[in-house]
Amino acid sequence: MPLVSPKEMFKKAYGKYAIGAFNVNNMEILQGVIEAAKEERAPVILQISAGARKYAKQIYLIKLIEAALEDAPDIPIAVHLDHGDSFELCKAVIDAGFNSVMIDGSHLPFEENVKLTRQVVEYAHPRGVVVEGELGRLVGVEEHVVVDEREAVFTDPDKAVEFVERTGVDSLAISIGTSHGAYKFKGEPRLDFERLQEIAKRLPGFPLVLHGASSVLQDLVEKANKYGAKIVGAQGVPEEMIRKATIMGICKVNIDTDLRLAFTATIREVLATKPEEFDPRKYLGPAREAIKEVVKHKMRNVLGCSGQA
């Protein structure tokens, strides 16, 4: 199957379930994600960050993904640039065959974000590529933070409507309290569901995206720590909150940290329990299996996209 546009995936999913967007950095992670999608019969978005591109070289990732398309001909797959930070980067990956890009102008003043995002949309759309924009900043917001500070970083529903209208984006990443990485909350986890509801109400049927959506699964943290990691005070978004968001207009859920934890915890376990082992396949193989298991769990129990391929 050729690449499938996230736009089509989101149309089917809106209000019912979400598509998982999983960060891919090497062959084992990709194979773990693809095996999960095959076994769950779930559509999937493979996303590549600027960092992944630099680490693996874009051409290697593209060739691996071409292999995945042949290996999983019945599964809808999209290839997406995660956190594009310039027009040039977006153009480069569009020219290389990605069918979806994110331009992240969320750190820019509103007008500049609109201008940059619009520029990417104007290049992408005639080439059949869809664009995700971002409005609002993804920073850890602590419990005690005053309302003014929250307002400064969370997505303003009025601005979201204006941003979508003026840029022509196909989906929008919003800030409602999630953040990247393994340390998302100091106190009780809390997302601003009222804000999500308001944004979804003002942009009916329009696909919203949740970044920083890993749950920092505690069994993975414990396994990593048991075998020598020092991951202390890590906390993610509870899975029931992600599930709730998927029926409120969130169509794409970005997950990287949980994959990193699964991969690393498993490698640590093998190296610690089999110190005589030095064949990389003996620890990368189980790590790939761990990716598959965590992705299957997300698809089936959190995102609700199993069986939707």
Ligand SMILES: O=C(CO)COP(=O)(O)O
């Ligand atoms: O948003 C992400 C990638 O864009 C990943 O978020 P996590 O760090 O929560 O996995």
Ligand SMILES: O=C[C@H](O)COP(=O)(O)O
């Ligand atoms: O949102 C960020 C993703 O987790 C990708 O991270 P990275 O830039 O380290 O590849």
Ligand SMILES: [Zn+2]
């Ligand atoms: Zn951002």
Ligand SMILES: [Zn+2]
């Ligand atoms: Zn992100």
